[in-house]
Amino acid sequence: MNIYNTLTRKIEEFKPNDKTEVRIYSCGPTVYNYAHIGNLRAYLFMDTLRRTLKYNGYTLKHVMNITDVGHLVSDADDGEDKMMKAARIEKKDPFEIAEFYMKAFLLDIDKLNIDKPEIIARATEHIEVMEEYVKKIIENGYTYETENTIYFDTSKLDQYGVLSNRKVEDQKAGARVEFDSEKKNISDFAVWIKAPENHIMKWDTFWGKCYPGWHLECSAMGYNYLGEQFDIHTGGIDHIPIHHENEIAQSKGFCGKIPANYWMHVDFLTIDGGKMSKSLNNLYTLQDLAEKGYEPLVYRMFNFTSNYRNKINFTWEAMNSAKTALGRLREGYLKHTEGNEEILQETIKDFEARFLNAVNDDLNMPVAMSIVWEVVKFPQKSKQLQKLLLKFDMVLGFNLANYKEEKQELPEEILELVKQRDDARQNKNWAESDRIRDLLINQGYLVKDTKEGTVLEK
Numbered sequence: 295m296n297i298y299n300t301l302t303r304k305i306e307e308f309k310p311n312d313k314t315e316v317r318i319y320s321c322g323p324t325v326y327n328y329a330h331i332g333n334l335r336a337y338l339f340m341d342t343l344r345r346t347l348k349y350n351g352y353t354l355k356h357v358m359n360i361t362d363v364g365h366l367v368s369d370a371d372d373g374e375d376k377m378m379k380a381a382r383i384e385k386k387d388p389f390e391i392a393e394f395y396m397k398a399f400l401l402d403i404d405k406l407n408i409d410k411p412e413i414i415a416r417a418t419e420h421i422e423v424m425e426e427y428v429k430k431i432i433e434n435g436y437t438y439e440t441e442n443t444i445y446f447d448t449s450k451l452d453q454y455g456v457l458s459n460r461k462v463e464d465q466k467a468g469a470r471v472e473f474d475s476e477k478k479n480i481s482d483f484a485v486w487i488k489a490p491e492n493h494i495m496k497w498d499t500f501w502g503k504c505y506p507g508w509h510l511e512c513s514a515m516g517y518n519y520l521g522e523q524f525d526i527h528t529g530g531i532d533h534i535p536i537h538h539e540n541e542i543a544q545s546k547g548f549c550g551k552i553p554a555n556y557w558m559h560v561d562f563l564t565i566d567g568g569k570m571s572k573s574l575n576n577l578y579t580l581q582d583l584a585e586k587g588y589e590p591l592v593y594r595m596f597n598f599t600s601n602y603r604n605k606i607n608f609t610w611e612a613m614n615s616a617k618t619a620l621g622r623l624r625e626g627y628l629k630h631t632e633g634n635e636e637i638l639q640e641t642i643k644d645f646e647a648r649f650l651n652a653v654n655d656d657l658n659m660p661v662a663m664s665i666v667w668e669v670v671k672f673p674q675k676s677k678q679l680q681k682l683l684l685k686f687d688m689v690l691g692f693n694l695a696n697y698k699e700e701k702q703e704l705p706e707e708i709l710e711l712v713k714q715r716d717d718a719r720q721n722k723n724w725a726e727s728d729r730i731r732d733l734l735i736n737q738g739y740l741v742k743d744t745k746e747g748t749v750l751e752k
Contacts, residue, residue: 295350295654297526298603300457300534300557305656308556310525316352317524318343319516319554320411321533324361325395326380329402330577331593331608332563332570336530338594339560339602339657341408343528345689346653348409356411357519359512360399362392362418363495363505378495388495392418402580405590407691413519417511420518421497424506427514427548428485436547437485440476444486444501449479451546457557458535483540485510509540516553517545527554531561560602567607583613587740591692592617598659598690620692621751626670627683627694633675645669645682653689666690704750708737716747 295308310316320340323329340358347354380395381388396416403410417424428444431437436450448454484507489496496503506514516524522545529538538557545553562569565576580590596616600606645665652662666686669679687694704712711730718726731741740751 295346296656297556297558298656299555300559301552301555306556310352311523311555314351314353316347316354316356316526317520318354318356318411318526318528319512319520319524320356320358320527321512321529321537322358322360322414323396323399324376325392325399326376327395328579328581329399330570330579331583332577334402334406334580334593335563335597335606336528336560337403337408338406338597339558340411340528341403341406341691342602342653342657342659342689343526343558344409344411345691346657349650349653349689354412355520357413357415357515358411359515360392360396360414360416361508361511362389362396362416378493381494389418392416402590405580406594407591407693409691415515415519417506417515418495420511420515421499421506423518424510424514425499427517427544428506428510429500431485431544431547434547438478442488443476443484445477445482446485446540446543446547447478448481448483448543451543454481454543455539456542456552457538481539483507483509483536483543485544509537510544512537513541513544513548513553516541517548520553522549522551522553524554526556526558528558528560531559534559558602561605564605564607566609578608586610588613588617589620592620594691595620595623598663601660602657623666623670623692624694624697627680627697629675630670630672630677630680630683633677633679635674635676637672637674637676637678642678642682646685649686649689662686662689708734708739708750712748712750719743719748 296305297308298304299306321336323333344354344356378388380391384391400410400414428437431446432444436447437444438447439445486499486501486504487507488501489503489505493505496505516527527538527541542552545551564570565574565578568574570577580593583590583593592613593616596608596613597606599612599616645668649662649665652658652665655661666683669682669686672679684695711734715727715730715734718724718730734741734750738752742749742751
């Protein structure tokens, strides 16, 4: 299995610390609002990585954090805590905000059939872990105090900026106008912050009533569950220049080591070739897609049209194509389920080998899907190919095994409406056909007209 390592900037053969268990840390959501589809791309990538590692026979110990404190509006040290800002806008307790949006996020990843990490760690449940971690960094001499903040001193490191090639000597105080005068270096960052009187999210700590810096939580929880060095760290490319650089800095300050051997980053989702933004009203959620007739697994299919390291451009035309593709995959799977022809074992093994090579080539899902389509369209229909598609679905995650059951679970009254509509169409009674179509749509079904008659999708 070969993966691109941001740390070395090259494709490398994956060699875990343990021959059987892979230890992973993934940056999770800051739960102050609904996740939009750009956010969710990162977790579909995380899921594909998990599934591919399992497909290769590994067991996993995977941690994903839930940020429910400490993430400031700026990824550096500027602005207010995102949780506090959301609480102020919605006039609710920040802990209530966190609980609501965490549940919404977990529901979204269930809808996308994302395989959950073994450990989901909320920041607010690990304050003591973070406190002990930061005390060790202080003890090792990597920090300094101002009136309200304990800063990490990046000039104490042998190198800062190993992921993004940034150099501390280029970022001394005064190098830019917009610079906190209390910092020694522009790259220094907060690890422990004194809470103002009106700050709700604060804890009694060695330095008074405080809350942790955002970057600290991932370092502390990663160490707590996975040890000083684990195998893979994942996140979005926007995490590279600040968040992940600071995680590495903290880990060096704590134990002298870079925490992960491999760093994997997913690129951005663009909308119609541009950025997503509130001002353009294009921050779509899964609910927005559902209201336009796209089930969550259509968005999953859409993501397989590009490698995770490339930008992917969201358009409604592309979603229509993904919707058609998902329907054809399911129909092709069902045809093989009903087939009885015998396929040569050499053919099966060839498909298996090429699919494995594709997913093991830095999760090359477009190539993997091209092999899936060869199996779907294979002229001989066979249960052997049905089983092969189910094996591939261990990585794809389309839940094909349950699709036939879904097709057979149409209620009797719905089946009767379908029969009545087919009769109306056969008699060229188009008004009655349209009336029944509208009834079916109101019952939550997409209606397709085919040569075989009316076909429904939930």
